[in-house]
Amino acid sequence: MQRIESALRFVDSDDRDTWLRMGMAIKSELGEAGFDLWDTWSQSSSSYRRDSSRAVWRSIHPAGGITIASLFHEAKAAGWRDDGTYQKPTAQELAARKHRQELATQKRTAQEIREHAAAAKIAIGRLARCELDYHQYLAIKGWPKGIGNILKEDEAEPLLVIPMYYQDKICGCETISPSGEKLFLYGQRVLGSTFTIGTGGDTFLCEGYATGLSLKELLDAIAVKHTIKICFTAHNTCVIGQTIPHAIIIADNDEKKAGEKAAVNSGCRWWMPPTVGWDVNDLHRKEGKFRASQILKKALQSLRRKA
Numbered sequence: 001m002q003r004i005e006s007a008l009r010f011v012d013s014d015d016r017d018t019w020l021r022m023g024m025a026i027k028s029e030l031g032e033a034g035f036d037l038w039d040t041w042s043q044s045s046s047s048y049r050r051d052s053s054r055a056v057w058r059s060i061h062p063a064g065g066i067t068i069a070s071l072f073h074e075a076k077a078a079g080w081r082d083d084g085t086y087q088k089p090t091a092q093e094l095a096a097r098k099h100r101q102e103l104a105t106q107k108r109t110a111q112e113i114r115e116h117a118a119a120a121k122i123a124i125g126r127l128a129r130c131e132l133d134y135h136q137y138l139a140i141k142g143w144p145k146g147i148g149n150i151l152k153e154d155e156a157e158p159l160l161v162i163p164m165y166y167q168d169k170i171c172g173c174e175t176i177s178p179s180g181e182k183l184f185l186y187g188q189r190v191l192g193s194t195f196t197i198g199t200g201g202d203t204f205l206c207e208g209y210a211t212g213l214s215l216k217e218l219l220d221a222i223a224v225k226h227t228i229k230i231c232f233t234a235h236n237t238c239v240i241g242q243t244i245p246h247a248i249i250i251a252d253n254d255e256k257k258a259g260e261k262a263a264v265n266s267g268c269r270w271w272m273p274p275t276v277g278w279d280v281n282d283l284h285r286k287e288g289k290f291r292a293s294q295i296l297k298k299a300l301q302s303l304r305r306k307a
Helices: 002-008 016-042 050-059 068-077 091-128 136-140 209-221 234-243 258-266 280-287 289-306
Strands: 131-133 148-151 159-166 169-176 182-184 195-197 202-206 226-230 248-250 269-271
Touching (some): 016 068, 159 195, 248 258, 269 289
Parallel strands (some): 202 248
Antiparallel strands (some): 131 148, 159 169
Protein backbone atom coordinates (compact mmCIF):
# COMPACT_ATOMS: atom_id res chain seq x y z
CA MET A 1 0.00 0.00 0.00
CA GLN A 2 2.77 2.48 0.91
CA ARG A 3 4.63 1.66 -2.28
CA ILE A 4 1.52 2.40 -4.35
CA GLU A 5 0.85 5.60 -2.40
CA SER A 6 4.39 6.86 -2.93
CA ALA A 7 4.20 6.12 -6.66
CA LEU A 8 0.84 7.88 -7.00
CA ARG A 9 2.37 11.15 -5.75
CA PHE A 10 4.27 11.34 -9.03
CA VAL A 11 1.22 10.82 -11.27
CA ASP A 12 -0.92 13.70 -12.52
CA SER A 13 -4.61 13.16 -11.71
CA ASP A 14 -5.89 15.93 -14.03
CA ASP A 15 -5.75 13.80 -17.19
CA ARG A 16 -8.95 11.73 -17.24
CA ASP A 17 -7.48 8.79 -19.14
CA THR A 18 -4.62 8.54 -16.65
CA TRP A 19 -7.04 8.97 -13.75
CA LEU A 20 -9.18 6.09 -14.98
CA ARG A 21 -6.21 3.79 -15.68
CA MET A 22 -4.82 4.40 -12.20
CA GLY A 23 -8.18 3.42 -10.77
CA MET A 24 -8.13 0.21 -12.80
CA ALA A 25 -4.57 -0.53 -11.69
CA ILE A 26 -5.33 0.01 -8.00
CA LYS A 27 -8.54 -2.00 -8.09
CA SER A 28 -6.78 -4.89 -9.83
CA GLU A 29 -4.28 -5.00 -6.97
CA LEU A 30 -6.27 -4.03 -3.88
CA GLY A 31 -9.90 -4.61 -4.82
CA GLU A 32 -12.50 -2.54 -3.00
CA ALA A 33 -9.95 -1.70 -0.30
CA GLY A 34 -8.16 0.51 -2.82
CA PHE A 35 -10.94 3.08 -3.23
CA ASP A 36 -9.88 5.43 -0.43
CA LEU A 37 -6.31 5.53 -1.73
CA TRP A 38 -7.45 6.28 -5.29
CA ASP A 39 -10.07 8.79 -4.14
CA THR A 40 -7.59 10.69 -1.96
CA TRP A 41 -5.18 10.94 -4.90
CA SER A 42 -8.08 11.98 -7.18
CA GLN A 43 -8.75 15.00 -4.97
CA SER A 44 -5.54 16.61 -6.23
CA SER A 45 -7.37 17.26 -9.52
CA SER A 46 -9.22 20.55 -10.02
CA SER A 47 -12.09 18.63 -11.65
CA TYR A 48 -12.57 16.19 -8.74
CA ARG A 49 -16.17 15.28 -7.86
CA ARG A 50 -16.87 12.80 -5.08
CA ASP A 51 -20.04 11.42 -6.70
CA SER A 52 -18.28 10.92 -10.02
CA SER A 53 -15.33 9.24 -8.31
CA ARG A 54 -17.55 6.69 -6.59
CA ALA A 55 -19.61 6.02 -9.72
CA VAL A 56 -16.52 5.43 -11.85
CA TRP A 57 -14.94 3.21 -9.19
CA ARG A 58 -18.05 1.02 -9.10
CA SER A 59 -17.91 0.65 -12.89
CA ILE A 60 -14.28 -0.53 -12.90
CA HIS A 61 -13.87 -4.29 -13.36
CA PRO A 62 -10.80 -5.53 -11.47
CA ALA A 63 -10.01 -7.95 -14.30
CA GLY A 64 -9.94 -5.23 -16.95
CA GLY A 65 -6.43 -5.98 -18.20
CA ILE A 66 -4.61 -3.07 -16.54
CA THR A 67 -2.49 -4.06 -13.55
CA ILE A 68 -0.52 -2.28 -10.86
CA ALA A 69 2.49 -2.44 -13.19
CA SER A 70 0.82 0.27 -15.27
CA LEU A 71 0.74 2.57 -12.25
CA PHE A 72 4.41 1.98 -11.47
CA HIS A 73 5.35 2.55 -15.11
CA GLU A 74 3.49 5.88 -15.13
CA ALA A 75 5.14 6.95 -11.87
CA LYS A 76 8.63 6.00 -13.07
CA ALA A 77 8.13 8.06 -16.22
CA ALA A 78 7.48 11.02 -13.94
CA GLY A 79 10.62 10.50 -11.83
CA TRP A 80 9.59 7.97 -9.19
CA ARG A 81 12.26 5.46 -8.16
CA ASP A 82 11.32 2.09 -6.76
CA ASP A 83 14.30 1.84 -4.40
CA GLY A 84 13.27 4.15 -1.58
CA THR A 85 14.88 7.18 -3.19
CA TYR A 86 12.77 9.48 -5.26
CA GLN A 87 14.08 11.83 -7.89
CA LYS A 88 12.05 14.88 -8.80
CA PRO A 89 11.35 15.09 -12.54
CA THR A 90 13.45 17.62 -14.43
CA ALA A 91 11.96 20.65 -16.13
CA GLN A 92 12.38 18.88 -19.46
CA GLU A 93 10.57 15.78 -18.18
CA LEU A 94 7.73 17.89 -16.81
CA ALA A 95 7.44 19.76 -20.11
CA ALA A 96 7.40 16.49 -22.05
CA ARG A 97 4.73 15.04 -19.77
CA LYS A 98 2.59 18.17 -20.14
CA HIS A 99 2.98 18.01 -23.92
CA ARG A 100 1.90 14.35 -23.99
CA GLN A 101 -1.14 15.17 -21.87
CA GLU A 102 -2.10 18.09 -24.12
CA LEU A 103 -1.84 15.92 -27.21
CA ALA A 104 -3.93 13.19 -25.53
CA THR A 105 -6.56 15.76 -24.54
CA GLN A 106 -6.68 17.19 -28.07
CA LYS A 107 -7.02 13.71 -29.54
CA ARG A 108 -9.76 12.77 -27.10
CA THR A 109 -11.65 16.02 -27.71
CA ALA A 110 -11.47 15.59 -31.49
CA GLN A 111 -12.75 12.03 -31.17
CA GLU A 112 -15.64 13.15 -28.94
CA ILE A 113 -16.60 15.84 -31.45
CA ARG A 114 -16.68 13.27 -34.26
CA GLU A 115 -18.72 10.83 -32.16
CA HIS A 116 -21.16 13.54 -31.05
CA ALA A 117 -21.71 14.64 -34.66
CA ALA A 118 -22.22 11.06 -35.88
CA ALA A 119 -24.72 10.31 -33.08
CA ALA A 120 -26.67 13.51 -33.76
CA LYS A 121 -26.93 12.58 -37.45
CA ILE A 122 -28.21 9.09 -36.58
CA ALA A 123 -30.76 10.55 -34.14
CA ILE A 124 -32.10 12.98 -36.73
CA GLY A 125 -32.44 10.10 -39.19
CA ARG A 126 -34.26 7.92 -36.67
CA LEU A 127 -36.69 10.67 -35.76
CA ALA A 128 -37.41 11.32 -39.44
CA ARG A 129 -38.41 7.65 -39.85
CA CYS A 130 -40.69 7.65 -36.79
CA GLU A 131 -44.47 7.72 -36.93
CA LEU A 132 -46.91 8.82 -34.26
CA ASP A 133 -48.48 5.76 -32.72
CA TYR A 134 -49.32 3.91 -29.50
CA HIS A 135 -46.59 2.09 -27.60
CA GLN A 136 -46.63 -0.64 -24.96
CA TYR A 137 -44.24 1.25 -22.69
CA LEU A 138 -46.62 4.20 -22.52
CA ALA A 139 -49.51 1.83 -21.77
CA ILE A 140 -47.53 0.21 -18.94
CA LYS A 141 -46.76 3.64 -17.50
CA GLY A 142 -50.41 4.66 -17.44
CA TRP A 143 -51.23 6.00 -20.90
CA PRO A 144 -52.89 3.19 -22.93
CA LYS A 145 -53.93 5.79 -25.50
CA GLY A 146 -50.67 7.73 -25.30
CA ILE A 147 -49.05 8.69 -28.60
CA GLY A 148 -45.30 8.94 -29.16
CA ASN A 149 -42.56 8.89 -31.80
CA ILE A 150 -42.40 5.21 -32.72
CA LEU A 151 -39.64 3.67 -34.82
CA LYS A 152 -40.71 0.49 -36.66
CA GLU A 153 -38.00 -1.14 -38.73
CA ASP A 154 -37.85 -4.61 -40.32
CA GLU A 155 -38.53 -7.32 -37.75
CA ALA A 156 -37.30 -5.30 -34.76
CA GLU A 157 -39.64 -4.45 -31.91
CA PRO A 158 -41.10 -0.95 -32.09
CA LEU A 159 -39.11 1.64 -30.18
CA LEU A 160 -40.32 4.78 -28.47
CA VAL A 161 -37.83 7.50 -29.47
CA ILE A 162 -37.24 10.55 -27.25
CA PRO A 163 -35.16 13.31 -28.87
CA MET A 164 -32.40 14.80 -26.74
CA TYR A 165 -31.31 18.42 -27.19
CA TYR A 166 -28.12 20.27 -26.36
CA GLN A 167 -28.07 24.03 -26.90
CA ASP A 168 -31.39 23.78 -28.79
CA LYS A 169 -30.04 21.23 -31.29
CA ILE A 170 -30.68 17.49 -31.44
CA CYS A 171 -27.64 15.73 -30.01
CA GLY A 172 -29.01 12.21 -29.73
CA CYS A 173 -31.99 10.23 -28.58
CA GLU A 174 -33.15 7.74 -26.00
CA THR A 175 -34.92 4.65 -27.28
CA ILE A 176 -37.30 2.70 -25.07
CA SER A 177 -38.37 -0.85 -25.87
CA PRO A 178 -41.89 -2.19 -25.13
CA SER A 179 -40.50 -3.80 -21.96
CA GLY A 180 -38.85 -0.56 -20.82
CA GLU A 181 -35.20 -1.11 -21.79
CA LYS A 182 -33.60 2.30 -22.35
CA LEU A 183 -30.61 2.97 -24.59
CA PHE A 184 -28.65 5.98 -25.83
CA LEU A 185 -26.76 6.11 -29.11
CA TYR A 186 -23.08 5.23 -29.08
CA GLY A 187 -20.93 8.32 -28.71
CA GLN A 188 -23.76 10.77 -28.22
CA ARG A 189 -23.64 13.68 -25.80
CA VAL A 190 -25.65 12.98 -22.66
CA LEU A 191 -24.33 15.49 -20.12
CA GLY A 192 -26.15 18.78 -20.58
CA SER A 193 -28.85 17.27 -22.80
CA THR A 194 -32.57 17.55 -22.07
CA PHE A 195 -36.05 17.09 -23.50
CA THR A 196 -38.46 19.87 -22.55
CA ILE A 197 -42.19 19.70 -21.87
CA GLY A 198 -44.06 23.00 -21.59
CA THR A 199 -42.92 26.60 -21.42
CA GLY A 200 -43.25 29.22 -18.72
CA GLY A 201 -43.74 29.13 -14.99
CA ASP A 202 -41.45 27.25 -12.63
CA THR A 203 -38.67 25.06 -14.03
CA PHE A 204 -38.76 21.43 -12.90
CA LEU A 205 -36.07 18.82 -13.51
CA CYS A 206 -36.61 15.06 -13.47
CA GLU A 207 -34.90 11.94 -14.79
CA GLY A 208 -37.25 9.89 -16.94
CA TYR A 209 -39.72 10.48 -19.75
CA ALA A 210 -42.64 8.79 -17.98
CA THR A 211 -41.84 10.77 -14.83
CA GLY A 212 -41.96 13.96 -16.90
CA LEU A 213 -45.34 13.05 -18.37
CA SER A 214 -46.77 12.29 -14.92
CA LEU A 215 -45.29 15.46 -13.48
CA LYS A 216 -47.01 17.48 -16.21
CA GLU A 217 -50.41 15.93 -15.42
CA LEU A 218 -50.03 16.54 -11.69
CA LEU A 219 -48.87 20.13 -12.13
CA ASP A 220 -51.77 20.79 -14.52
CA ALA A 221 -54.15 19.36 -11.90
CA ILE A 222 -52.99 21.90 -9.30
CA ALA A 223 -52.75 24.76 -11.82
CA VAL A 224 -48.99 25.24 -11.56
CA LYS A 225 -47.45 26.69 -14.72
CA HIS A 226 -44.29 24.84 -15.61
CA THR A 227 -41.34 24.04 -17.82
CA ILE A 228 -40.25 20.44 -17.30
CA LYS A 229 -36.77 19.40 -18.39
CA ILE A 230 -36.22 15.66 -18.62
CA CYS A 231 -32.55 14.95 -17.91
CA PHE A 232 -32.43 11.15 -18.51
CA THR A 233 -29.94 10.28 -15.71
CA ALA A 234 -29.50 11.24 -12.07
CA HIS A 235 -26.02 12.63 -12.72
CA ASN A 236 -27.23 14.74 -15.63
CA THR A 237 -30.06 16.05 -13.44
CA CYS A 238 -27.38 17.28 -11.04
CA VAL A 239 -25.36 18.83 -13.88
CA ILE A 240 -28.40 20.64 -15.32
CA GLY A 241 -29.48 21.72 -11.85
CA GLN A 242 -26.14 23.40 -11.25
CA THR A 243 -26.78 25.58 -14.31
CA ILE A 244 -30.38 26.43 -13.28
CA PRO A 245 -30.15 27.15 -9.53
CA HIS A 246 -33.78 28.30 -9.33
CA ALA A 247 -35.07 24.95 -10.67
CA ILE A 248 -36.96 22.42 -8.55
CA ILE A 249 -35.75 18.84 -8.86
CA ILE A 250 -38.31 16.05 -8.62
CA ALA A 251 -36.02 13.14 -7.83
CA ASP A 252 -36.51 9.38 -8.01
CA ASN A 253 -36.57 7.72 -4.60
CA ASP A 254 -34.40 4.80 -5.72
CA GLU A 255 -32.95 2.31 -3.26
CA LYS A 256 -29.34 3.30 -4.01
CA LYS A 257 -30.20 6.97 -3.32
CA ALA A 258 -28.67 8.11 -6.62
CA GLY A 259 -31.56 10.48 -7.27
CA GLU A 260 -31.41 11.98 -3.80
CA LYS A 261 -27.65 12.45 -3.88
CA ALA A 262 -27.80 14.10 -7.30
CA ALA A 263 -30.50 16.48 -6.10
CA VAL A 264 -28.54 17.43 -2.98
CA ASN A 265 -25.34 17.98 -4.95
CA SER A 266 -27.12 20.20 -7.46
CA GLY A 267 -27.79 22.89 -4.86
CA CYS A 268 -31.40 23.20 -6.07
CA ARG A 269 -34.59 22.82 -4.07
CA TRP A 270 -35.80 19.26 -4.41
CA TRP A 271 -38.41 16.70 -3.43
CA MET A 272 -39.02 13.02 -4.05
CA PRO A 273 -41.93 10.64 -3.36
CA PRO A 274 -41.77 9.32 0.21
CA THR A 275 -41.89 5.63 -0.79
CA VAL A 276 -38.53 3.99 -1.51
CA GLY A 277 -38.44 2.62 -5.04
CA TRP A 278 -40.97 5.11 -6.40
CA ASP A 279 -40.64 7.93 -8.87
CA VAL A 280 -43.43 10.40 -9.63
CA ASN A 281 -44.87 8.08 -12.27
CA ASP A 282 -45.22 5.37 -9.61
CA LEU A 283 -46.88 7.90 -7.30
CA HIS A 284 -49.25 8.95 -10.09
CA ARG A 285 -50.26 5.40 -11.07
CA LYS A 286 -50.53 3.92 -7.59
CA GLU A 287 -52.13 6.80 -5.72
CA GLY A 288 -54.22 8.23 -8.56
CA LYS A 289 -54.08 11.70 -10.06
CA PHE A 290 -56.00 13.56 -7.34
CA ARG A 291 -54.17 12.18 -4.31
CA ALA A 292 -50.79 12.34 -6.05
CA SER A 293 -51.38 15.95 -7.11
CA GLN A 294 -52.27 16.92 -3.53
CA ILE A 295 -49.13 15.25 -2.20
CA LEU A 296 -47.10 17.21 -4.76
CA LYS A 297 -48.96 20.42 -3.93
CA LYS A 298 -48.06 20.15 -0.24
CA ALA A 299 -44.45 19.37 -1.12
CA LEU A 300 -44.17 22.45 -3.35
CA GLN A 301 -45.75 24.66 -0.69
CA SER A 302 -43.15 23.43 1.78
CA LEU A 303 -40.31 24.10 -0.67
CA ARG A 304 -41.54 27.61 -1.34
CA ARG A 305 -41.73 28.41 2.37
CA LYS A 306 -38.11 27.35 2.73
CA ALA A 307 -36.93 29.38 -0.28
